[in-house]
Amino acid sequence: MENQDKLILGGREFSSRFILGSGKYSMKLIQAAVQDAGAEIITLAVRRANTKEQENILDYIPKGVTLLPNTSGARTAEEAVRIARLARELGCGDFIKIEIMRDTKYLLPDNQATIRATEKLAGEGFVVLPYMYPDLNVARDLVSAGAAAVMPLASPIGSNRGLATRDFIKILIDEIDLPIIVDAGIGKPSQACEAMEMGAAAVMANTALATAGNLTLMASAFRQAIEAGRKAYLSGLGRVLVRGASSSDPLTGFLGE
Amino acid sequence: MENNFIIDNEYLSAAAIEKKHRLETDPSSRTDHMQYMEGMEAITSDVRSEVMAHFDSYDYTRYTAADVRAALERENCTVEDFKALLSPAAEPFLEEMARRARLETSRHFGNTVYMFTPLYIANYCENYCVYCGFNCYNHIRRMKLDMSQIEHEMKVIADSGMEEILILTGESRAKSDVRYIGEACKLARKYFKNVGLEIYPVNTDEYAYLHSCGADYVTVFQETYDNVKYETLHLMGHKRVWPYRFEAQERALMGGMRGVAFSALLGLSDFRKDALATGLHAYYLQRKYPAAEISLSCPRLRPIINNDKINPLDVGERQLCQVLCAYRIFLPFAGITVSSRESAKFRNGIVRIAATKVSAGVSTGIGDHESKYTGKKAQGEEGDEQFEINDSRSLESMYDDMTQEGLQPVLNDYIDV
Numbered sequence: 001m002e003n004q005d006k007l008i009l010g011g012r013e014f015s016s017r018f019i020l021g022s023g024k025y026s027m028k029l030i031q032a033a034v035q036d037a038g039a040e041i042i043t044l045a046v047r048r049a050n051t052k053e054q055e056n057i058l059d060y061i062p063k064g065v066t067l068l069p070n071t072s073g074a075r076t077a078e079e080a081v082r083i084a085r086l087a088r089e090l091g092c093g094d095f096i097k098i099e100i101m102r103d104t105k106y107l108l109p110d111n112q113a114t115i116r117a118t119e120k121l122a123g124e125g126f127v128v129l130p131y132m133y134p135d136l137n138v139a140r141d142l143v144s145a146g147a148a149a150v151m152p153l154a155s156p157i158g159s160n161r162g163l164a165t166r167d168f169i170k171i172l173i174d175e176i177d178l179p180i181i182v183d184a185g186i187g188k189p190s191q192a193c194e195a196m197e198m199g200a201a202a203v204m205a206n207t208a209l210a211t212a213g214n215l216t217l218m219a220s221a222f223r224q225a226i227e228a229g230r231k232a233y234l235s236g237l238g239r240v241l242v243r244g245a246s247s248s249d250p251l252t253g254f255l256g257e
Numbered sequence: 258m259e260n261n262f263i264i265d266n267e268y269l270s271a272a273a274i275e276k277k278h279r280l281e282t283d284p285s286s287r288t289d290h291m292q293y294m295e296g297m298e299a300i301t302s303d304v305r306s307e308v309m310a311h312f313d314s315y316d317y318t319r320y321t322a323a324d325v326r327a328a329l330e331r332e333n334c335t336v337e338d339f340k341a342l343l344s345p346a347a348e349p350f351l352e353e354m355a356r357r358a359r360l361e362t363s364r365h366f367g368n369t370v371y372m373f374t375p376l377y378i379a380n381y382c383e384n385y386c387v388y389c390g391f392n393c394y395n396h397i398r399r400m401k402l403d404m405s406q407i408e409h410e411m412k413v414i415a416d417s418g419m420e421e422i423l424i425l426t427g428e429s430r431a432k433s434d435v436r437y438i439g440e441a442c443k444l445a446r447k448y449f450k451n452v453g454l455e456i457y458p459v460n461t462d463e464y465a466y467l468h469s470c471g472a473d474y475v476t477v478f479q480e481t482y483d484n485v486k487y488e489t490l491h492l493m494g495h496k497r498v499w500p501y502r503f504e505a506q507e508r509a510l511m512g513g514m515r516g517v518a519f520s521a522l523l524g525l526s527d528f529r530k531d532a533l534a535t536g537l538h539a540y541y542l543q544r545k546y547p548a549a550e551i552s553l554s555c556p557r558l559r560p561i562i563n564n565d566k567i568n569p570l571d572v573g574e575r576q577l578c579q580v581l582c583a584y585r586i587f588l589p590f591a592g593i594t595v596s597s598r599e600s601a602k603f604r605n606g607i608v609r610i611a612a613t614k615v616s617a618g619v620s621t622g623i624g625d626h627e628s629k630y631t632g633k634k635a636q637g638e639e640g641d642e643q644f645e646i647n648d649s650r651s652l653e654s655m656y657d658d659m660t661q662e663g664l665q666p667v668l669n670d671y672i673d674v
Contacts, residue, residue, distance in 0.1 A: 024367020026665040047672035050450065051420060075548050079674035086672070103547040105590050158364040210367040211360070 005234065007179060007202055009041075010095060010127030010148045013067065016040040017196065018226045019068065019181065020219070021206020023048060027060040029215055034062050037219035043068040043097055043204065046087045058090070065132055068129065070097040077116035084121050096121055097151065098130040107157045111138040115145055122146025134168035139176050144206040149174055149203070154195065158207045160187025163194060173199040189225030191217075196229025197237060260524075262387035262490070266396040277394050280385060280492040290488045290497045297501045298460040298508065303444050304454050304541045305503050309430050311336065312482055312534045320344035329353055334587045339414050339536060341650050342583035343529050351575060354582035358611045361589040370664045371592070371614040372655065373413055373421035375455070378402045378441055380640045382427035384494030386480075388525065390561030390643045391427040394495070397562050400623040400640030401432055407441050411448045413626045417618055417652045420669040421451040423476065427643075428457035436465045439470035446471035451671040453518075457495065458505035464512025473673070474513055475509035476518035477502060478556070481526040482534035490525060516550030517542070518594065523577065524558035524569030532580040536587050543588075552592030552614070559644040574603055578610070585611040597646040604648055605662055617655035619646050 020039040022030055027246040034042060042061055046069045049058050061067065065210065069087035074080035077100065083095040098121070100113045114130045117198035122128045127148045132138055134152035142150055152172055163169065163187065173180050179201030186192050192203040203226055212218035263281055265274060279286045293299055320341040328338030329350065341347060342354060379401035382391040390397060402410065414422065422445055426433040438456055445452040454467060455473035464475065481487050484499045491497045506517035519539045521531035532555075539551045557569035557579060572580075575598075584593055595604050595612040597619040604615055620629050623640025627633055630651070650658065659666045 024363075026660075026663070027370060046669070047670050048667065050672050051669040073299065073672050074674060082674050083672055101548075104550050105543060105547065107590075126631045160364065207364055207367070 005230065009129070009179065012127075014040045014066070014202075016154035016223075017202040017230055018192075018223055019043060019183075019202055019204035021204060021209070022061070023072075024206050025215055027057055030057075030060040031062055032063055032216045032220045033209060036216040036223065037209075038223045039065065039219075041066045041068050041095075043070050043206070044092075045070055045072045045216060046083050046090070046092070047073045049090055049092065050086065058092075066095060067092045068095045068097050069093075070099050070131075071117075072099045072101075074098075074100050074117075075102050076100065077113040077120065080113070080117040080188045081120050084117075084126060085124075088126075094125060095127045095129065098128060109133055109153065111135060114138075118142055118147050119145035122148075129181065134165045134172055136175060137173050138166075139172050143176060143178055147178060149181050149201065150177040151181045151183040154182050154191070155185030157184045160208055160211065161185050162187055162191035166194075166198070169195070169200070171197055181215050189221045192222055193225040193229035195230075196226050197232045199233050200229075202226075260388065260558065260567050260570065262564065262567065263310040266394075266563065268396045269394065273394070281387075283531055284488075287488070287492055288497060290491065291484065291499055291531070292497050292498065294495060295496055297495075297498060297590070299501075300504055300508060302504060302507055302545075304507060304538070304545060305500065307541050308482070308534050308537045311340075311472055311537055312530055315340060315530055317344035317346075317529045317531050320346045322346055322349070325350050328586075329357055336537065336540075336587075339583060339587040340533060340537055341652075342534050342586060343580065345529075347579060347583070348575070351582070354579065354586065358582040358585035359609065361585050362611055362613065365589050366613050368664050369613070369667045369670075370608050370659050371421070371667050371670060372419070372617050372659075373423055373451075373453070373614065374419050374616055374618045375423045375425055375621065376407075376410055376414065376445075376626070377425045377623050377640070377643065378407055378410075378424045378438075379429070379433040380643065381429040381432035382481070382494075383429045383431065384496040385492045386494075386496060387490055388522075388558060388561070388567060390641065392564075395561070397564055397641035398639065399472065399637060404440055404625050406504075406624055406637070408444050410624065410626045411445060413630055414618065415448040415470055416654075417630060418620065418668065420449055421453070421650055421671070422449045423453040423455055423474075423616075424472070425455045426457070426493065430457065430495070435459060435466060439467055442470035442472045443468060446673075450669040450673075455624065458502050458508070461508045461512045462515060464509045466512075468513045471673075473515045473671075474518065474550075475506065475514050475516075476520070476554070477505040478520040478522055478554070479503060479535070479538070479672065480522045482521060482531050482538075486526040487625070503538075506538070507545075510542070510546045510549050516552065516555060516592075518552040518592075520554035520556060521557060522556050523572045523580070528572045528576065528580065532583065539588060539591060543591075550592070551588070552594055553588070554594045554596065555581055555584070556596055556598050559647070561644050562641055562672045565645075577603075578607065581607060581611040597648040597650075598644070599647055601648045601650060601658070605658060608659065608664060615659070617650055617652045619649065621646060644646075665669065
């Protein structure tokens with residue numbers, strides 16, 4: 001049966017909800033990773049694609065996969081805008097993931113600059129996916145600025161620590177009408193599964209694969225975990241009993257007709 | 258045992274020999290190495306006092322195996338942990354350190370390894386640094402490339418596929434002024450994506466000028482953070498001024514450079530203390546300038562022309578590996594460069610643990626890339642090398658070897674914004 005549950009970004013439909021990073025492992029493995037992850041979207045750093053190398057990372061990305069170039073290296077909104085335009089010139093399409101970092105140690109996103117860059121690039125016709133620290137006010141501003149999705153971080157990039165910001169991501173899922181794509185810090189398939197159960201629209205991972213013993217096997221594990229989490233979310237998770245919450249002696253028993 | 262750095266040569270005049278000997282033997286004939294010379298910008302900064310407070314008080318003999326174990330178990334390495342990891346007590350834990358370092362490297366850099374090549378454009382030098390092949394008293398073939406020669410060298414290098422270049426000069430403002438270096442940067446931007454500089458320290462406005470010419474990364478080796486020892490090794494010239502050199506990276510960042518690199522030349526002084534100061538110099542500067550990209554190098558002393566006995570003393574490969582693992586665990590996000598001073602075997606191994614950048618196709622001479630790359634006889638003159646390299650692999654063979662190690666070579670990860 002055909003999968004009717006689609007992820008829609010920038011007017012395009014995707015069956016897969018696994019967004020694959022590409023920057024931390026060998027280019028020769030990209031094809032296999034895409035295949036085993038069942039990924040339809042793959043990110044790449046514009047600064048890596050901006051090369052004269054015989055071996056350009058762009059050449060390794062299978063046809064038919066949507067490129068999601070990112071603006072890593074940008075420290076300001078203006079720099080992110082320039083990198084996005086360069087991505088378009090390089091033939092990477094109209095999708096752009098905004099990453100603006102003013103801190104080389106933790107690589108935490110600059111939310112304020114991200115709002116400004118989103119507004120500018122959405123105005124130029126880009127499908128903008130901003131990477132952000134999960135803050136409801138910022139997420140609302142990103143919606144107003146024209147973002148196509150919001151990408152909150154789960155924990156610091158590369159940390160593999162999972163959903164450290166779980167409660168705040170849940171608020172975004174509940175309150176924001178755009179797809180919420182959990183980005184950064186997802187280290188295990190179980191964490192990706194949990195994000196999907198919460199109602200995330202998709203999950204992105206890179207380091208978790210790069211640091212795995214067998215990259216393609218891990219890619220396929222993520223694929224299954226994301227699919228499982230999505231199904232659980234769609235099916236409606238059962239009630240979790242909280243100790244003491246289910247009294248046999250009803251509190252409202254005194255009420256008359 | 259110490260290195261014997263002092264050598265004479267028959268080409269010096271009697272007056273020059275006399276001055277040289279006086280500098281070597283009579284400390285009162287030397288200038289105050291802690292005083293800025295005329296034209297040197299003094300900035301206000303706490304970084305030096307923060308680093309040196311740790312340097313001065315670091316007694317690595319008091320760390321124990323328990324301290325090292327605790328450091329390896331802690332998720333975020335503290336300054337105290339870093340000190341333990343650099344101590345002799347950590348030597349038996351080298352394998353554990355390497356495993357932890359490898360994990361940190363892979364988290365932050367995946368399996369990528371970056372490549373670059375240095376280009377020396379002049380080897381004139383006004384300093385007398387006793388261990389350096391370019392020192393003004395050493396008898397070597399001096400040379401300064403003109404712009405057409407520089408462009409020729411750059412074409413040869415770019416044809417090999419290289420996209421990142423590090424421009425170097427000897428430390429002579431008179432022979433290689435900031436304008437000259439700036440013109441070289443402008444040329445470099447025609448052929449390379451990423452241009453770094455390793456030149457004498459300059460003022461903030463000069464770094465800003467060089468940045469406007471296309472350079473975006475500045476490397477300055479402090480040589481040793483032990484300023485008393487420094488005084489005995491850098492006997493004459495601008496380089497003698499230790500604090501001005503210390504503050505170079507900060508001035509570079511103030512001038513708009515994207516990143517800065519740090520290093521002590523291991524083997525000159527107490528390597529554990531020098532490694533501590535190098536890491537902390539980077540650490541405190543990154544705290545002050547969080548957007549700055551930082552990287553560390555770890556050169557060891559090498560033989561030079563006319564003195565082939567110079568060696569890194571007690572810094573063996575195991576000690577170097579310990580330092581590199583400690584750097585990686587303390588500063589997981591920092592780039593670490595291992596140059597061609599080290600052997601191919603060492604570099605092949607260390608890129609799997611801690612290093613993220615290696616040079617390839619290296620010459621430390623002047624104007625000799627064509628003859629070294631193609632074997633073609635040199636058209637013009639060539640200038641002598643700063644030191645003897647150990648690993649002479651070309652870009653192509655380095656690329657293949659890194660791939661063999663399971664790594665993804667990256668020639669460019671830079672975008673000019």
